[in-house]
Amino acid sequence: MNRLKLFEKLRVPMMLFPALAIVVLLFGGGMISGIGQSVGYFPVIGLQDFTLDYYRDILTDSGFIESLWLTFRLAFLSTLMSSVIAVLFALVLRHAFRGSQFLTFLYQIPIPIPHLVVATGIVLLVSQSGLLSRGAVTLGLTSTPRDFPVMVFDRPGIAIQLTYLWKEVPFIGIVVLAVLKSVGPQYEEIAQTLGANRWQRFRFVLLPLIMPGILSTSIIVFAFVFANYEIPLLLGVRYPTTLPVMAFRNYQDPDLALRPQAMAISVILAIVAILLLVAYKRLAKYAAET
Amino acid sequence: MTHVLIKDLTRRFDSVIAVNNLNLEIESGEMVAFLGPSGCGKTTTLRMITGLLLPTSGDVLFDSKSVLTIPTEKRGAVMVFQKHLLFPTMNVAKNIGFGLRMAKMPQKEIDRRVSEMLELVRLPGFETRRPHELSGGQQQRIALARALIVRPNVLLLDEPLANLDANLRLEMRELIRTIQNELNTTAIFVTHDQEEAVMLADRIALMFNGVLQQFDTPQAFYERPNSAQVARFFRNDNMILGTRRGSVVETPSGNLEIDAGRVDQSDGPVMVTVRPEDVALVPSDNTNLVQAKVLTQVYMGTHKQVQLDVMGHTWLAHGPADFEIEVGQTLPIQLPKTHIWLLPSENGLQNV
Amino acid sequence: MQKAVRWIAAISITLGVLLPVVPQIIWSFAHRWLFPNLLPTEWSLSSWEYVFTASSRVGEGFINSLLIATFVCFLSILVGLPAARAIALNDFKGKGLVEWILMVPIIVPGIVSTLGIHQLFIRLHLTNTFIGVSLVHLIPCIPYMVLVMTSVFANYGTELEDTARTLGANPLQVLLRVTLPGILPGLMVATMFTFLISWGQYITSVLIGGGTIVTLPMVLFPFISGVNYSNAAAISLIFVAPAILVLVLISRQLGQDSAVMGGFGRL
Numbered sequence: 048m049n050r051l052k053l054f055e056k057l058r059v060p061m062m063l064f065p066a067l068a069i070v071v072l073l074f075g076g077g078m079i080s081g082i083g084q085s086v087g088y089f090p091v092i093g094l095q096d097f098t099l100d101y102y103r104d105i106l107t108d109s110g111f112i113e114s115l116w117l118t119f120r121l122a123f124l125s126t127l128m129s130s131v132i133a134v135l136f137a138l139v140l141r142h143a144f145r146g147s148q149f150l151t152f153l154y155q156i157p158i159p160i161p162h163l164v165v166a167t168g169i170v171l172l173v174s175q176s177g178l179l180s181r182g183a184v185t186l187g188l189t190s191t192p193r194d195f196p197v198m199v200f201d202r203p204g205i206a207i208q209l210t211y212l213w214k215e216v217p218f219i220g221i222v223v224l225a226v227l228k229s230v231g232p233q234y235e236e237i238a239q240t241l242g243a244n245r246w247q248r249f250r251f252v253l254l255p256l257i258m259p260g261i262l263s264t265s266i267i268v269f270a271f272v273f274a275n276y277e278i279p280l281l282l283g284v285r286y287p288t289t290l291p292v293m294a295f296r297n298y299q300d301p302d303l304a305l306r307p308q309a310m311a312i313s314v315i316l317a318i319v320a321i322l323l324l325v326a327y328k329r330l331a332k333y334a335a336e337t
Numbered sequence: 338m339t340h341v342l343i344k345d346l347t348r349r350f351d352s353v354i355a356v357n358n359l360n361l362e363i364e365s366g367e368m369v370a371f372l373g374p375s376g377c378g379k380t381t382t383l384r385m386i387t388g389l390l391l392p393t394s395g396d397v398l399f400d401s402k403s404v405l406t407i408p409t410e411k412r413g414a415v416m417v418f419q420k421h422l423l424f425p426t427m428n429v430a431k432n433i434g435f436g437l438r439m440a441k442m443p444q445k446e447i448d449r450r451v452s453e454m455l456e457l458v459r460l461p462g463f464e465t466r467r468p469h470e471l472s473g474g475q476q477q478r479i480a481l482a483r484a485l486i487v488r489p490n491v492l493l494l495d496e497p498l499a500n501l502d503a504n505l506r507l508e509m510r511e512l513i514r515t516i517q518n519e520l521n522t523t524a525i526f527v528t529h530d531q532e533e534a535v536m537l538a539d540r541i542a543l544m545f546n547g548v549l550q551q552f553d554t555p556q557a558f559y560e561r562p563n564s565a566q567v568a569r570f571f572r573n574d575n576m577i578l579g580t581r582r583g584s585v586v587e588t589p590s591g592n593l594e595i596d597a598g599r600v601d602q603s604d605g606p607v608m609v610t611v612r613p614e615d616v617a618l619v620p621s622d623n624t625n626l627v628q629a630k631v632l633t634q635v636y637m638g639t640h641k642q643v644q645l646d647v648m649g650h651t652w653l654a655h656g657p658a659d660f661e662i663e664v665g666q667t668l669p670i671q672l673p674k675t676h677i678w679l680l681p682s683e684n685g686l687q688n689v
Numbered sequence: 690m691q692k693a694v695r696w697i698a699a700i701s702i703t704l705g706v707l708l709p710v711v712p713q714i715i716w717s718f719a720h721r722w723l724f725p726n727l728l729p730t731e732w733s734l735s736s737w738e739y740v741f742t743a744s745s746r747v748g749e750g751f752i753n754s755l756l757i758a759t760f761v762c763f764l765s766i767l768v769g770l771p772a773a774r775a776i777a778l779n780d781f782k783g784k785g786l787v788e789w790i791l792m793v794p795i796i797v798p799g800i801v802s803t804l805g806i807h808q809l810f811i812r813l814h815l816t817n818t819f820i821g822v823s824l825v826h827l828i829p830c831i832p833y834m835v836l837v838m839t840s841v842f843a844n845y846g847t848e849l850e851d852t853a854r855t856l857g858a859n860p861l862q863v864l865l866r867v868t869l870p871g872i873l874p875g876l877m878v879a880t881m882f883t884f885l886i887s888w889g890q891y892i893t894s895v896l897i898g899g900g901t902i903v904t905l906p907m908v909l910f911p912f913i914s915g916v917n918y919s920n921a922a923a924i925s926l927i928f929v930a931p932a933i934l935v936l937v938l939i940s941r942q943l944g945q946d947s948a949v950m951g952g953f954g955r956l
Contacts, residue, residue, distance in 0.1 A: 066772035081805030139698040159932035161889035168709030184725035240416040241436035255426035274798030313800040
C-alpha cells in the first residue's frame with residue numbers, strides 16, 4: 048500500500064525527469080558556460096577574473112549596433128510579412144472548393160524542406176544570372192545580367208527575406224488554418240446576423256480567435272530568424288552581417304582572445320530576443336483584448 | 338414586430354432539393370417552430386431567412402417587402418445557435434453589446450443597454466464574466482440577450498432548449514416566452530424535438546424531406562394531424578384501415594361510430610386513429626369495441642403504457658398506473674367516438 | 690469575386706512554391722547553361738554521377754544525417770512522450786516552471802548554449818563524436834516534441850484508457866492497443882518536426898562534429914557558396930528527398946488535426 052502511494056507520488060516527477068534533465072544539463076549548462084566565458088571565465092587561455100570589458104567593447108562598437116539593427120530588421124520584417132501572407136492564404140484555404148485539398152498540400156511543401164535547400168533554390172531563381180533574370184531577357188525587359196536588380200549579396204537582404212518567407216508562410220499558415228477549421232463558420236454567421244460587415248467580422252471575431260496561433264508561431268519564427276546563421280552567411284553581404292554570423296566568426300577566429308567577445312555577442316543576442324519577445328507578447332495581448 | 342412571408346421558397350444543392358416550394362405566413366409577434374427530422378430542410382429555410390444562404394427560387398418578405406437583396410448584416414434576422422453560443426474571446430458585456438458596437442453606437446449607450454438586457458434575462462451584474470465561466474443555461478440566456486439587444490426584425494433560434502436538463506428547459510421556456518411577449522418580437526426556431534416545439538411555439542411548421550406537411554397550432558397536431566406520417570411524428574402509431582360511410586367506419590373488426598362533424602375525410606377508404614392516451618382500456622359501454630391482445634406493459638409512474646396487437650397492428654394505450662393486466666391476455670378496448678380521427682388512406686399501413 | 694480570390698490564391702501558391710524548386714531540378718541535369726538561355730543547351734547526368742561517388746561524401750553525409758536524425762527522434766520520443774503526458778494530464782506544483790523550462794530552448798536563440806556547450810563537450814571529449822552531435826541536436830528537438838505531444842495528449846484524454854482498464858487490459862496492453870494508436874497521428878507529426886529539425890541542423894553539426902562527423906548540410910554548404918550550381922542542385926535535391934517523403938506520409942494530419950497544430954498555439 049505504502050509502496051503504491053510512493054509510486055503514485057513519484058509518477059509525475061519520474062515522467063518529467065529525463066526530458067528536464069537533458070534540457071537543463073545541455074541547454075542550461077551551455078548557457079552558463081557561455082555566459083561564464085562572456086564575463087571572462089575562460090581558463091583554457093588563462094582567463095579567470097570577472098570582467099564586463101567584452102560587453103563594453105561590443106556595445107561601443109558601431110559595427111555591432113549596425114549588425115544588431117540588421118538582425119532585428121530581418122527578423123521583424125520576415126515575421127510580419129509571413130504572418131500577414133499566411134493569414135490571407137488561410138482565409139482562402141479554409142473553405143472547401145474544387146482543388147482546395149491539392150492546393151493545401153502544395154502549400155505545405157515548404158514546411159519539411161531544409162533552409163539550405165531553399166537558399167540554393169532562391170539563389171538559382173533571383174540572382175542576376177538566375178532564372179528570373181533569364182526570363183527578363185527573354186521577355187526583352189533587360190539585356191544583360193547587370194540590368195536585373197541585385198537581390199543576392201545585397202544590403203536590404205531581399206534573397207534572405209524571400210528564403211524566410213518561403214519557409215515560414217506555410218508554417219504559420221497551417222497553424223492558423225487548423226484553428227480556423229476547428230472554429231468553423233458559426234461565429235462569423237452569428238456576427239453577420241448581428242450586423243457585422245466583412246471587415247468587422249474579420250477584425251472583431253476571426254482575428255481574436257486566430258491571434259494566439261499567429262502570436263506563438265510568430266514568436267517561433269522571429270526567434271528562429273533572429274538566431275539563424277547559415278542564410279545570412281550564404282545570401283547576405285559580408286559587412287554588415289547579422290549577429291549570429293558575427294558571433295560565429297569571432298568564435299572560430301584563430302585568435303582565441305576573440306572568443307569571449309563572441310560569447311558576449313551571443314548573450315546580448317539572447318537577451319535582446321527575450322526582451323523583444325516579452326514586449327511583443329504583452330503588446331499583442333493588449334491588442335487582442337481591445 | 339415583423340410580418341414574415343415565405344413564398345414558393347426552393348433551395349437545391351446539386352441534385353438534392355433541400356427545400357421544396359415552401360409557403361408560410363408568419364404573423365408579427367408570433368413564435369413559430371420549424372419541426373422535422375434532421376435533413377428535412379428546416380435549418381436550410383432558417384439560413385435563407387437570415388440571408389446566409391440564397392434561395393434557388395422563391396422569395397422571403399418582411400412586412401410585404403422582399404429582403405432577398407438585403408445582405409445578412411442589414412437584414413435584422415438574428416440567429417442564436419445551439420452550440421458555439423458566445424464569442425469566446427469576449428466577456429459577457431462585449432458579447433451582448435456586439436451588435437450595437439458593429440452599428441457604431443456610443444459606448445455609454447451600449448453599456449446602459451447591456452445592463453438593461455442582463456436584467457431582462459435575469460443575470461444582472463454578469464458584465465465582466467467570461468463565457469467559459471458560465472453554465473450552459475447562462476450562456477444561452479446571454480446569447481438571447483445578445484440577439485435581442487439589436488431589436489431584431491426576426492429572432493431565429495436553433496434548438497433553443499436542447500442541451501438543457503428538464504428543470505432548465507421549463508425555466509428557459511418561460512423566459513423565452515416572457516421576453517418574446519414583452520418585446521413582441523417575431524421568432525422562429527428549428528427543432529427536431531416535437532416536445533420542444535409544442536412547449537414553445539404558437540404554431541408549428543412540420544417539414545419532411547423539404548416539403549411542408551402541416552402548419553398549425555400544437556394542439557391541432559395532436560387532434561387533427563393531416564396525414565399518417567404527421568400523426569406518427571407526434572407519437573401516434575395507432576391506426577387501422579377502414580371505409581367511411583356517413584357516421585360509420587367499416588373495419589375488419591366491426592363498424593365504428595364516428596362524430597361526423599369532427600372529422601374531415603369524406604366517404605371512402607380512410608385510416609382510423611385514436612391517440613394512445615384516448616384509447617379506453619376499460620370500456621364505459623358497448624360501443625366501438627375492438628379486440629386486442631396485450632404484448633407488453635411498462636409502468637411509467639403516472640400511467641401504465643400497454644402495447645397491444647389490434648388486428649395485426651401494434652398499438653399503444655395508456656391505462657391507470659395501477660391497472661392490472663397480463664401479457665398475452667385478450668381484452669376488448671374502446672375507441673371513444675369523440676376521439677376518433679380519420680386520416681387519408683393513400684399512404685396505407687404497408688409503409689409503416 | 691470569391692472565385693477570383695481563389696484563382697489568385699491558387700496561382701500564387703503554385704508559382705510561389707514551385708519557382709524556387711524548378712531551377713534546382715533543371716540545374717541538376719545541366720551541363721552547359723549559359724546566360725540568358727531559359728534552358729540548358731547541353732544536358733548531362735554528371736552531377737548525379739558525382740553525387741554517388743565516394744569522394745563527394747554525399748553518401749557518407751546522407752547516412753550520418755539519417756542516423757543522427759533517427760537517433761534524435763528515438764531519444765526525443767523516449768523522454769518527450771512521458772514529459773508531455775505528465776504535463777497534459779496532471780496538475781502539480783511547479784507545472785508552470787516545468788513548461789517554461791521546456792519552452793525556453795524554442796524561443797531563446799540557441800547560439801549561446803551551443804557555443805557554451807562546445808567548451809563543455811571539448812572537456813567531456815564529446816566533440817567530433819556521433820553522440821556529441823546528436824546531443825546538441827536534442828536541445829531544440831525535445832521541446833518541440835513535448836510542445837506538440839502535450840497538446841495531443843490533452844486532446845486525447847484518458848477516458849478510452851480508463852475504459853480499456855475496466856475491460857481488463859493491463860497497462861502494457863493499454864499502452865500498445867489504446868494509447869499509441871490513438872496518439873499516433875499526432876506522434877507522426879511531432880516526429881516529423883523533430884526529424885526535420887535535426888536533418889536541417891548546420892552550424893551546430895559543424896561546431897560539435899568538427900569536420901569528423903560530416904552531415905549532409907555540411908556537404909551541401911560549400912557548393913552553394915561556390916560556383917558549381919549543378920552539384921549544389923543535385924545534392925540539395927537529395928537533401929530534400931526524405932523530407933518530401935515524410936510530408937506525403939503525414940500531410941493529411943497537418944491540414945486537419947487541429948490538436949496537433951494546436952501545440953504550436955500553446956506557446
